[in-house]
Amino acid sequence: MRFPLFCVAFLAVLALSCRPVAAPTPTPTPPPAPPVAAPVATPTPTPVLMAPPPGAPAPTPTPTPTPAVRPRYGGTFRIAAPEPPSLDIHAQISFLTQAHGSFVYNGLLRFPYPHEQQFPADYTVFPDLAERWEFSPDGRTLTLSLRKGVRWHPRPPVHGRAVGAEDVKASLERFAARSGFRVRAEPIEAIEVVDASTLRLRLKGPHAPLLHNLADPSFMYIIPKEMAALRDVNAVETTIGTGPFILDSYTRGVQLVYKKNPAFYIEGSPYLDQVVWEVVPDSATRLALLRAGRVDTIGYRGFIPEEDARHLAKVRPDIPQTKYVRVEMGHIYMRTDKPPFNDVRVRRAISLAINRQAWLNTLHEGEGCVDNGPVPCALRAWKLDSTKEDPARVKYLVGYDPAEARRLLAEAGYPHGLTVTMNYATVVYGALWDARYQLAQQDLERVGIKVNLGPQEYGLYISTTYLGRYEEMAIGPVTPFGEVDDWLYGFYYPGQPGNRSLVNDPHLTPLLVAQRQALDPAERRRIVLEIQRYLLDKAYYIYLPIGSTFSVHLPRVRNFVQHDAYSTGKMIQWTWVE
Amino acid sequence: MRQYILRRCLYMVPTLFVVTVVVFLMLRFLPGDVVHQMLEGYAYAPTVEALRRELGLDKPLLVQYGTWLADIFRGDLGHSLWTKQPLLQEFARRFPVTLELAILTLLVSVVLGVGIGVLSAVRQDSWADYSGRVFAILMLAIPPFWLAVLVVVLPSIYLQWTPVWTYVPFTQDPLENLKIMSIPALVFGLTRAGPIMRIMRSAMLEVMRQDYIRTAWSKGLAEQVIITRHALKNALIPVVSIIGIQMPFLIGGSVIIESIFRLPGVGQFFFEALIRRDYPTVQGINLILATFVVLLNLVVDISYAYLDPRIRYR
Numbered sequence: 027m028r029f030p031l032f033c034v035a036f037l038a039v040l041a042l043s044c045r046p047v048a049a050p051t052p053t054p055t056p057p058p059a060p061p062v063a064a065p066v067a068t069p070t071p072t073p074v075l076m077a078p079p080p081g082a083p084a085p086t087p088t089p090t091p092t093p094a095v096r097p098r099y100g101g102t103f104r105i106a107a108p109e110p111p112s113l114d115i116h117a118q119i120s121f122l123t124q125a126h127g128s129f130v131y132n133g134l135l136r137f138p139y140p141h142e143q144q145f146p147a148d149y150t151v152f153p154d155l156a157e158r159w160e161f162s163p164d165g166r167t168l169t170l171s172l173r174k175g176v177r178w179h180p181r182p183p184v185h186g187r188a189v190g191a192e193d194v195k196a197s198l199e200r201f202a203a204r205s206g207f208r209v210r211a212e213p214i215e216a217i218e219v220v221d222a223s224t225l226r227l228r229l230k231g232p233h234a235p236l237l238h239n240l241a242d243p244s245f246m247y248i249i250p251k252e253m254a255a256l257r258d259v260n261a262v263e264t265t266i267g268t269g270p271f272i273l274d275s276y277t278r279g280v281q282l283v284y285k286k287n288p289a290f291y292i293e294g295s296p297y298l299d300q301v302v303w304e305v306v307p308d309s310a311t312r313l314a315l316l317r318a319g320r321v322d323t324i325g326y327r328g329f330i331p332e333e334d335a336r337h338l339a340k341v342r343p344d345i346p347q348t349k350y351v352r353v354e355m356g357h358i359y360m361r362t363d364k365p366p367f368n369d370v371r372v373r374r375a376i377s378l379a380i381n382r383q384a385w386l387n388t389l390h391e392g393e394g395c396v397d398n399g400p401v402p403c404a405l406r407a408w409k410l411d412s413t414k415e416d417p418a419r420v421k422y423l424v425g426y427d428p429a430e431a432r433r434l435l436a437e438a439g440y441p442h443g444l445t446v447t448m449n450y451a452t453v454v455y456g457a458l459w460d461a462r463y464q465l466a467q468q469d470l471e472r473v474g475i476k477v478n479l480g481p482q483e484y485g486l487y488i489s490t491t492y493l494g495r496y497e498e499m500a501i502g503p504v505t506p507f508g509e510v511d512d513w514l515y516g517f518y519y520p521g522q523p524g525n526r527s528l529v530n531d532p533h534l535t536p537l538l539v540a541q542r543q544a545l546d547p548a549e550r551r552r553i554v555l556e557i558q559r560y561l562l563d564k565a566y567y568i569y570l571p572i573g574s575t576f577s578v579h580l581p582r583v584r585n586f587v588q589h590d591a592y593s594t595g596k597m598i599q600w601t602w603v604e
Numbered sequence: 605m606r607q608y609i610l611r612r613c614l615y616m617v618p619t620l621f622v623v624t625v626v627v628f629l630m631l632r633f634l635p636g637d638v639v640h641q642m643l644e645g646y647a648y649a650p651t652v653e654a655l656r657r658e659l660g661l662d663k664p665l666l667v668q669y670g671t672w673l674a675d676i677f678r679g680d681l682g683h684s685l686w687t688k689q690p691l692l693q694e695f696a697r698r699f700p701v702t703l704e705l706a707i708l709t710l711l712v713s714v715v716l717g718v719g720i721g722v723l724s725a726v727r728q729d730s731w732a733d734y735s736g737r738v739f740a741i742l743m744l745a746i747p748p749f750w751l752a753v754l755v756v757v758l759p760s761i762y763l764q765w766t767p768v769w770t771y772v773p774f775t776q777d778p779l780e781n782l783k784i785m786s787i788p789a790l791v792f793g794l795t796r797a798g799p800i801m802r803i804m805r806s807a808m809l810e811v812m813r814q815d816y817i818r819t820a821w822s823k824g825l826a827e828q829v830i831i832t833r834h835a836l837k838n839a840l841i842p843v844v845s846i847i848g849i850q851m852p853f854l855i856g857g858s859v860i861i862e863s864i865f866r867l868p869g870v871g872q873f874f875f876e877a878l879i880r881r882d883y884p885t886v887q888g889i890n891l892i893l894a895t896f897v898v899l900l901n902l903v904v905d906i907s908y909a910y911l912d913p914r915i916r917y918r
Contacts, residue, residue, distance in 0.1 A: 112686050112687050114688075118642070119646065207646055209646060209648055277868070278687075278689075279698065279873065280771050304770060305866065305868070308864045308866070314760035314768065315760070318765050483636060484636070485635060485636020485637070489637040490635075492645060
């Protein structure tokens, strides 16, 4: 009898020894719940300082922007997000690396700060390290004047010296030589240093997207010339910028700690003393940490999957959510260079087979956008209003008519339908995308197109199918960016890696080139709309409806305003905690 | 014995050589390419070529393999293609985390598995036996990642608390470290305890029917003495084999457990490297772990001789 007692006692001791040493943190009573899915408390925006359109001289320097609500200084903000694969913002294009860069670095230009932006996808260009810029009349030279008195972080070997034109030249050259995004710098033929604070970019020709690309936080961050000379800028000591935060420590696999930059060139910013990026690879763990109040937000910008957000809104209405339609896209693409998809009737049949409104109802509770291509809904400035176009053509972009689809297939020589393989990436894009694959298969089968789903591991998908190396058809999302050129030239110009449908349309190609050469915004917009109008019934890609994006944070967080770019640091720069 | 150990060490050389070849080739033939992963949708031909050249992936496979092998002999396991950090340095920093998790997990699984297994055998067909067997089947059936997610997620939903901390090394704060490691080790250990319990129970039942145990009973020895001194030691031999086999499972299983409990160990490192096709990192970790497992098997084999003096090595 003694032995069983001994065993039980031993197991009890073991169980006790395995309890956490400290008691769990008591959870405070949540404050009264705001309306579900309400946006965060956003200060009343001050008048937005509109940057000049591409091709025109810049305005006078931006005054220090301040939110209308009095911010609270100090405190630590915690983010739970996956680890950036590298800290080298020029050598690595991962959005996590770029999000890290947004804490530490500045570009020559920038997008609006929270109190300046009109909506999340507002890509108005503002001065950053460059306070003025001017195109030459022929559009082949861009002269940039640097802001005076901006200093590097106080770290050797630069020790807080002022930023100079040589630094900018070295940074842009490093970007052009090392970055996976180097195509952004291709229009630049030569970089000339005029004087310590003036730089001249000689261009191969007029290039309208250049200003946007100089402002996009994913691309041309400026680093000291001493660092630009290094092969790798991937350690705390070599991470030297001019940004609102200084990288204080980095323990791989654990956390990155950013301290406030007291010498940041915008007086009074940032409000927080410290930001801690907790490395949490698992998404369920990230959400658990948020629910437990251990972190202020999750993911690199607070994003959580739509299904999680809707559930969270029900069970934890005290956790504020921001909901908006962001720049993103899902599409079906196909080999338009060979049968059967070189026949416009087959492509139109596929488009007419997709019941977009039903998708929106099923997957997104009816909220979102149906007409999301070729320019995403969120890019309001460039989007063609298809409701004002000829319905007979618009139906091939967003319509649903299975009977007409079957008729078109028969007319194209497939009266008994056809069988195709549709590739997709497994697991990586989440449950909603798994549902989309099934819905696409079902919709197409209803019109007689039997779809064999071709699952591919992400590594395989991204290096073959996503680059247009596949046999018949594929489905998946697109890495989103804010420059309209990406969605048009990138998708339709022959030879572009993003031209996944292998489009080669002699009428379209000159228009694609013309829009990127048009420095006059009105003229460029006219061409962009003309391109969209032309594409209405071509069905080179089948654009899928998208739902809302949800961002979450703890109730104590204030002014966490979403901007639709990979710029976490620039958002948090204006965030405070109560 | 010395000769046996020496011979086993010599066998390690061809074994590890085969490991290097297999891992190198499997990685290269795995669909998906590191260069395209790095460039995602921006894989313009000149960019791809330049990056391939920069990473040394433009050379023939044989040259790449030879360079890697030569570097190993020089004590350089290579650098990560993504972070450019020396692998050995990163591995050395992370291995103690995984080793600690593995040891604690082993401790939990052995204590639970052996304890319940013995109790179950000694009280055969009693409620304790049935409960122990149900426990073993449950633990065999539950995948560790599922249990881990439940342990992390459920308290966060119902108690607004979660057993996940920011990792602190043992050398920095032993108590805090044990607090962080205890729950992952318990979760992982529970799922590994099932097989140990089943083997322990059947071995113990077999031993308990042996003549020498009957003799011990007839001599009037106390139950505790018979079980611990006579039966347990003899029943442990198959259990030791199982424990030896557990180690690679523990290292492998740590991939998921470390990700869920955000422990900066080798498992998490390996998983991310594999997803990103970071060839030198995956190759290097595999080689180190293969060496570790081969050595561990040797230790297990040697321990048989200690547990059963009838076993002799030539």
